[in-house]
Each structure stands twice: as C-alpha cells, then as structure tokens.
Amino acid sequence: MDDAPHIPVMLKEVCEYMNPQDGGIYVDGTFGAGGYTRALLDQANCSVIAIDRDETALVAAQNWIGSYGDRLKLVHGSFGDLKNHLLALNIEKVDGIVLDVGVSSMQIDQAERGFSFRFDGALDMRMDASQGETAADIVNSYKEEALANLIYQYGEERLSRRIAKTIVKNRPIGTTLQLADIVRSVVPRSKKSGLDPATRTFQALRIAVNDELGQLEELLDSTPDLLKKGGRLLVVSFHSLEDKIVKNFMRGQRIEASRYEPVVNEYIGSNYSSPFLMLSKKAFLPSKEECLSNPRSRSARLRVAERLEE
Template sequence: MMAGRGIPLEGTAGGPARHIPVLLAPVLEAVSPRDGGVYVDGTLGAGGYTSAILDAADCRVIAIDRDPVAIAAGRTLVDRYPGRLTIVEGRFSGLDAIARANDADEVDGITLDVGVSSMQLDEAARGFSFMQDGPLDMRMGNAGPSAADVVNAMPEGDLARLIFILGEEKKSRAVARAIGQARNEEEISTTGRLAEIVARAVGNRRDGKHPATRTFQALRIFVNGELSELAEGLAAAERILKAGGRLAVVSFHSLEDRIVKRFLNERSRVTHGSRHLPDMPVAAPTFRLIARHPVTATEEEVAANPRARSARLRGAERTDAPAREIDPAFLGVPKLPDLSGARPS
C-alpha cells in the first residue's frame, strides 16, 4: 500500500523531491477542476495533486496532511500560489470540518491518495520500511503508540490476529510467536531487527517479496488506524461535496480498495421497493459512479514509477441527496485488538 504523492518542490530541504504523483492525469480528469472552484486534497504528501489542480484552473485548494514533515515542506507551495492554497495539519477523516473552518461550506472536488507516502517510505528515520534500518515507529503523525510499542506490548494472540487480518499473512501465528520470544530477550526497537525476526519465521516467499512485507504493512495500518480513517474520510467527503462535486480516491491495497468500492457502490445504488410489500422509504443515491471499473496505471507509468503498479482510482459525482451515516463493518473495516498495554514510549 504505497503512495507516490509528489512533484519536485523548489527550495525544500534536501533538494528537489523525487516523488511522482500516481495516476495524475486520470485523477485530474475525475475531479475536473474549474475556475472559481474549491477543492480539498486530503493527502497533501509532496504536493503532486494539489499543484496539478491549482495549475489546471484558477481555483482554491485546501490541502490536508497528518504528517508535520509534509506540512512543513508544503509551505513552499503556499508562496507559489498566493491566496489560493491553504495547508492544514490534520486527518482527512475530518476534512468536512476542516473545510468549513476555512470558509468552505461545500466544495467542488476532493482527492484522497490513501496509504503511506513515498517520502515516509524513503526516510529511514520514520521507521516505515524494512529496506532501511531505523527506529521502529511507523506513525504518520507524532501522536499515539508507535509500532515498537505494539510489538513489544501486545499479547501474542492479538498480535497474530492483527498481522493475519491487516497483513493477510498466513504465517501470522509463527510471526507473533517469534516476536514474543525475541522481545522476552531484548526489546525490539528497530526496523532491521523486526525484519530479521519476521524473515526467520516466514522464510522465503514464492512471490519474491521480502518476507516481512505483510507484517510491516499490518503494523503500519494498525498504528495509523488507516482503514477506519478511510471509511470516515469517505463519509466526510459525502457531507461536504456539493451536488455535482467530484470525489477521486487512489488506493494501493485490496483492503483499502474494498472499502472504497463498497462505499461508492452502495451510495450509487438505485433501489426499488417491492410491489408485494407496503411502500417503504428508500434512500436516494448520494453518488453517481464516474466509471464502473477502477482506473489503473499504464505500462509506461509503472515503468517510470513502480509504486503505481498496485494503484486503483475510483471516482464518483455527488448527487443532491442528503448524506447518510456509514456502517464501518459493512464497508470492511475489521474489528481489531485495542492498544491496551501498548503505551507511547
């Protein structure tokens, strides 16, 4: 579940960013920026979608990110688009409240690029990747327990369930058992150490991926509450989009894509009462699908940006029907162990 949000940002620390926004052209087509419109980029990252929207029309963008590093880097963009860009540190699950707090009672379009960004993956100190040794953190923001807190404090049974559900790791029990044995000897505090423990428990994978891939994915999703965040973000988008407003969501994993697909399919379904039953109130669809099937990256884009390989774009247009409550369980948000015993270090 890897995102590639970004474009080169002049003046940012460390030189130009090396990140490429995924599915940029189809995202712009889905959102269709227009002059005078107000748009929300719920996942600023390195500013790829935000910049493209602002370049496409004389419009305004409210860009949100929970990562303070992304917020700091994005300040350069504010100077590039004076009076047209507002950057807010926060979660996209509250994007409707954030938009209203920034003088937008309704918006014309919303983009969400779900998952971890390239900047986070590429910085060893953030602790997201097993490819570079660093502190075992994985938090997109600075709050709450880290991945180290979870692996060192969560009971083995809960840890196995978490890795099985969020990582879809068939050897989750063996992984949890290996983690339990290792932490009894010494606290697990680095990505390299955890990757070694998991690799021994899983062994070589037939698909050629690193054996720790699924476990790291599970921990990151759990630490950041990504699936519930996505469900709440979709509901927030429904509440703040005006009739005719567009929603574009890029996801990178089946767990995410399933939530987006179920939400949009359920919200766009036209239901009819039965002629054999008394008339019952039927909820009007709140979205119209832009396309029935997700957009995926071309071979050329994957060659230029391998992280685009698993990307899926789904888009929909808001109707004038009132927003409705969501059912996270129906959307596919699993019920997971809580963080009791795992406290921020």
C-alpha cells in the same frame, strides 16, 4: 541518504476526472509532496484545501506554496476530520475531494521514521509524529493473540500466528531491521512474487499505527454532506483492504475492513440508494508506461464517483 522525489501516481487521470473549474474549491486530503495540489491549481483558477497529518510534508512545501497566494490553504491534520477542517475555514461544501492514501516516498526513505524494512531505523511508523502509539509500542505490548489478529487482518498474512509467537519470544524489539529479521526467520520468501517476507507484517503495523482504515471510513462517511451536487470523489489506493472499502462505499454498501467477517452496516437497505454515481464499475489502473517509469504506481487503483443529490 538522498530522499527520492515523490512522483504523483495517476496524476493525468486524477486531473482529467477531477476536471477542476475556475472558482471551484477542491480538497487534497493527502498533500504529500503536493503533486496533485499543484496540478489542480495550475489547471484552473481554483482553490485547494490541502491536508496532511505529517507536518514535515507541510514544512517541505513552504518554499513554493507562496506562489499560489490564498488559493492554497495547508492544514495539518487527518482527512478523517475533514468536516471540522472545513468548518474552521468557514467552508460548507466543496466541488471535489481527492485522496492518495498510503505513505509517500519521502516518508519511506527517512530511515528514522521506521516505515521501511530496507533501512534500519526506530520502529515508529507514525505519519503524525506528534501523537499516538508507535509500531514498537504495539509489537512490545500487545498480547500474542491480538498481534496475530492484527497481522492477519491488516496484512492478510496467513502465517500471522507463527509471526506473533516469534515476535513475543524476541521482545523487546526496537528497530525495523530487528523486526524484519524476526519475520524473515519464520516466513519463507515467495518464489512467485519475490515479495520480502516482512512486507505484509510491516503493512499491518502501519495500518494499525495510523488507523488508516478508520480514517478512510470517517472521511467517506462525511462526503455526502461535504460535496456539492456534481462534486467528485476520487480515491487512489494501493491495497485491496482500502479499495474494497472505497468500492463498497461508492456503491452504497459498506462492509467492515476484514474480508473474512463482512458486516453489513446501515447503508444497505431495501430502499437505500447511493448518493454517488460511480464513473466506472471497475477501478481505473495506471498505464503500462506509468508502471514502467514509476514502479510504485503498479498496485494503484483509482475509483471515481460523482455526488448525485445535495
């Protein structure tokens, strides 16, 4: 199968709002195919620390990274550990951080990675194939109630209990198509959206396998210490669970990932003010042209904030 090239989402807006300067140091926390990294390096004589937890993404870039010399440093790991990655490079603070959270087209198109219900592959879904439990481990070992909760919380799937029951009845489940067929057998296709009934369950498992919301929160929590005054934080997200976390963090509020049980944390207090200024209260959305030319961009939302104090 040919891998579709990954088209960077909202690249023009990312470059405009990051506005890289000569001599600046920027973090691309989700390197992927390197679309953002390259654009930032081409826009100014700056440096980029590019992180990806998927080693195959870093290997695929070996043929072009050399042209940027020591302006580009590639790091294998999670952006949730950004503070440690920067420490290891002797960098205290940076001028900007950008994230494009989610999976890349390359990951989706590699059937054996197990991200897509369009292809048959092992039910894996780990972005970092060297560690952690797979989606198969979860569906085959979790108790029915825990599975239902996971699918409800991370997939925002109303029929989670029915799905979990059917999964448990059909264990062991080893492949993506097996799981997709099990979900499709109990969830009707939405006439309105046309969405494949397996979509939400796959999203939930991917989020759980990769601790996606936890990693995002870790990263956000570290940004007040890691960004210089005036430094920018840009996050492109693709579903409401992530966008809500980003929006509330930038506003100086943080709630737990579940919209059903909001839990206020220590950030909210009568004398608390956010260390960030949001450039716009509303998320920036892709243009109509971009949505037409790159359907993957349709659900993207970009949020931008600037560090106020050091």
